[in-house]
Amino acid sequence: RTDDKLAAAVDSIGPLVGDGGSIRHIVADVTVEEQIAAAVEFASLPTGGLGILFANAGGSFHMGAIPDADVDALRATVDVNLIGTMLTIKAAVPAMRSNGGGSIVGMSSGAGAFPHRYLWAYGASKAGIDMLCRSAAEELGGDGIRVNSVQPGIVDDELMSFITAGGPLLDNYLDGMPLGRVGTVEDIAEAVRFLAGPESSWITGVNLAIDGGHHLRAGADYGLLFE
Numbered sequence: 390r391t392d393d394k395l396a397a398a399v400d401s402i403g404p405l406v407g408d409g410g411s412i413r414h415i416v417a418d419v420t421v422e423e424q425i426a427a428a429v430e431f432a433s434l435p436t437g438g439l440g441i442l443f444a445n446a447g448g449s450f451h452m453g454a455i456p457d458a459d460v461d462a463l464r465a466t467v468d469v470n471l472i473g474t475m476l477t478i479k480a481a482v483p484a485m486r487s488n489g490g491g492s493i494v495g496m497s498s499g500a501g502a503f504p505h506r507y508l509w510a511y512g513a514s515k516a517g518i519d520m521l522c523r524s525a526a527e528e529l530g531g532d533g534i535r536v537n538s539v540q541p542g543i544v545d546d547e548l549m550s551f552i553t554a555g556g557p558l559l560d561n562y563l564d565g566m567p568l569g570r571v572g573t574v575e576d577i578a579e580a581v582r583f584l585a586g587p588e589s590s591w592i593t594g595v596n597l598a599i600d601g602g603h604h605l606r607a608g609a610d611y612g613l614l615f616e
Contacts, residue, residue, distance in 0.1 A: 405483060413431070429442075442494070443493060460567035495521065504608045537589075541572060542572055565603050
């Protein structure tokens, strides 16, 4: 949604693009169907087809106990995560059919696979993404379109730095991980690259945990932020 951030990303990634490749950007809000349709059309030019879609936009606008729920914040969370992903997939399907198939990867979360206390609104919206991706995988397989999702654990990025900087919640996360470390952006990117590429050509309908084994134990307790 922010032109300056997109332009900076293009500048950063540009030197990595090989001969014959190119990179461009377009501003869009995934909760606005007309904008995401325009973005997919932009990405499909000049070939008229689309090979890869990573539905990565998301956010959390609600945290707290269920009896104290802010309905507007809940709706905003579902809108950007679940509805936004659905609209993105919806817009991409015709272009992928024109391409003869493709790979869609949805951005879910470990919070959508097992409970994280007080993070239930975000978790419920992410669980919806997992079911959406499985349903789309079943429906679109005949078109040669594969659909999977990834379920990251705690990742040391700009959105989670208030946790990864240290404190009781980070300790709670680490206690729940057999591998005992937070994730990196590269950990997630490598998994998405695998699901997007030909190496995973016989994989569809998978919700892949990338969380240091966190899913084997208990979810994080976001109530620690309120103490």
